[in-house]
Amino acid sequence: MTGAKALIDGLIHEGTEVIFGIPGGVVLPIFDEIYDSKMKVILTRHEQGAIHAADGYARVTGKAGVCIATSGPGATNLVTGLANAHMDSIPLVAVTGQVGTGSIGRDAFQEADITGITMPVTKHNYLVKDPESLLRIIQEAFHIATTGRPGPVLIDVPADITTMSVESGFPKEINLEGYKPTIIGHRKQIKNAVKAIEKAERPLLYIGGGIIIAGAAEELRRLVDILKCPVTHTLMGKGAFPEDHELSVGMLGMHGTWAANTAISNADTVIAIGVRFDDRVTGRLDKFAGDTTFIHIDIDPAEIGKNVAVHIPIVGDAKNVLETLIKEMPKDYAPRNAWLRTVEGWKKSHPLTYNGDSGSDIMPQYVVERLYEITKGEAIISTEVGQNQMWAAQYYKMSKPRTWISSGGLGTMGFGFPAAIGAQVGRPDALVIDIAGDGSLMMNIQELATAVCHDLPVKIVVLNNGYLGMVRQWQQMFYKGRYSSTDLCGNPDFAPIAEAFGAAGITVTAKDELDDALAEGMNNGRPTIIDVKVSREANVFPMVPKGKALDEMIEEY
C-alpha cells in the first residue's frame, strides 16, 4: 500500500471518525485516499478553523481530535491551534504535508520547517523520513496525545512518503522508553494528605481541567460528600463539579467570585487537583500562598512546585489518586461547620451582581442569564475570549464535564466558533452555543460556510458591544479611558452576514425581544447568529487587578 493509504488506515485504526482540514499540493495523495475512506472529512475555510474544530471535538468527546493541512502556509496556520491545545492539555493529532524529502532545506515552494516551528507548542512532533516508520509514528502520536497529560502531536509527512510503498504493519506494542506517565499516586503521600485534611480547620478544594480530563468528576463528588468542604473551580474546571451545588463557591481568580477568592485566601488547607496555579488564578503570588498547606494532585510532575511551593505533592492520575484518597479517608470526617457558615456568609453577602436596572440597555450578563434559563443549563457552551468569556463563565453554570469549551491558557480570540463546530460534530444531538464577542467572532467568521455546508446547527450569541471590550475595560480602568484601537467601527451587521452564508440571523436591540429571539434561535435547527446589541461599556466584576492579591478584588468601578 502507499504511504497515503497507510496514513489513512493508521488514523482509522486509532479510532479516527472525522478529520478537519484543507487540502493542498503536497497532501493531494492523502486527500485522494480520504475520498473513498469511511472517515468523515470536514472542509473548513481556514486551517485555524480546522484545528480549533478538532480541539472542540476532543473536548466534548474525550477522544483525540484530528486535523490536516498542506505544507507551508497550511501548516503555519495551525500554529495558534497547537499552542491553544498545548496550553489546555487537549489531545490532538495534526497531520501536515511537507515538501518531498529531497527538497527539504532548499526553501522549496511552500516549505516551512513546521517541526522546528512547533516544537515549543506541541507535546511531541515527528518528521516522517521513512515510509516504514509511518504506522509506528501514528500509533505513538495517538498514544502520546491521549495519555498522561494530554496534548497536541504533529506529524509532518513529506510528499514523496505518501506515494512510496509501505510494507510493514502496525507494531505490536508501543516502545517509548522516555515516556512513562505516572498514574498511581504515591501511597505514603496520599496518607500524608489524609492527615493534613484531618488536621484542617478550613479545608477547600481547588479543582481544574485535570478532573475533566481524568474522568474523575464522580470520584470528586464522593470526596466532597465525605469532606463537605467548599469547592472552587478554575475556568478550565467548569463542569467538573456542579456549580449549583451548595458547596460550590464558583470560579476563582481574576474574575472569580468574591466567595471563592476570599475562601482560598482564608483556607488553611487547600486540596488542589488538576490545576496549575496559573497567574490568572493566583493573583499576586507571595500573597496567595501565605501559610496555607497545599496538597497538589497532578499527573504532570513539572506542574508541582512550578509557581507555588507545595507541601504534599501527589503525582498521578486524578481518578486513580482520588479513589485511593477516598478509601484512606475516615468516613466520619466531621464537617467544619464554623468555616462552612463563614463561606456561606460570603456567598450570600457578595453574590455576582450587575447593574440590572440599566434602562433600555441590554446588559450582557442578563443575556447569559436568560440563555441559561431558556436552555435549562443543558447546552454545550463554547466561548470566545474577552468579556464575553468571563460573563459566560460567571453566569452560565455548568453541571456536567465536557460541556464547557473555552480557551483558558492561551486566550485565543476566534477559538469559540470553530470549536463549537467541532463540538457539534462530536455531539450531533446536543445544543451547542458559542457565546461570542463581536471582535472575536470576526477572527473566524468564515467558518459559517463550514457549519452551513455540513448542516451543523451551531448557535452564536454575540454580546455585541462594538468594542474589544475586555481591552477597553482595562483602558478605562488603568489607562485614563484612552480607548486606543478598541472601537470596532466598521464591523458588519452580523444577521445579514449569517443569511448571506445561508445561516439564520437575528438581531436583538431591545430587552423585551431577547427571550423570543433566543427561543427562536435555539429551536430553528439551523446554524444561527443571534446578534445582541448590549450595553457598550459594561464591565466584568469582580476583578482582581493584575499584580494584586486575590483579596484586593474590585467589585465596581
Next chain:
Amino acid sequence: MEISEHKHIISVLVTNKPGVLARVSGLFSRRGFNIESLAVGTTNDPAYSRISLVVHGDDRVIEQVTKQLNKLIDVIKVSDITHSETVLRELVLVKISAKPEQRTEILTVSNTFRGKVIDIGDSSMIVEITGHDEKIDAFIRLMKKYGIIEIVRTGKVVLVRGAATT
C-alpha cells in the same frame, strides 16, 4: 524557600534521534534557564546520546529544569549529579600568537599544565588542554600576555565515579 544560585551539573540520556538537541536547547531558552555549558555525543550504545549540562539557578529553577527535561519524549533519564563524586573534563584548543623566540617559553608553561602543543606556525601555536575550570582559566590567563588569537572549548563532559550509571 531559600533563594541561592548554584551551579548544577546535569547529565541527560537521550535517544539518538535528529532534533533531540534542538528540543533540549529550545527548552532552555524558552523557559529562561541559563546554560553555562553543553556537550553532547553518542554513548557506548549508538542508540543513545548523552548531554552534559552545566546550569545556573536556584533550587526551584533546577527542579523545573529536570522536570521539564523529563517531559521530553526523547529524554530517557535526567540525573542531577552536582553532589555526586564526578569526573569532569573539558577540552580547550588555544591559538596563541607566538614569535619563534617565544615558543620554548610557551611550551614550558603548557607542559606544566599538561597541555599539548599540536600546531606550530610562523607566528602562532595551538595548545590543547583538558581539565576543569580553574586549570583552564589559569592557563588562558598566562597566555594572554602572548596574545590569544582564538579559543574553542568542547563544553564540560562528566561521569559519576564508580560503577554506577546515569
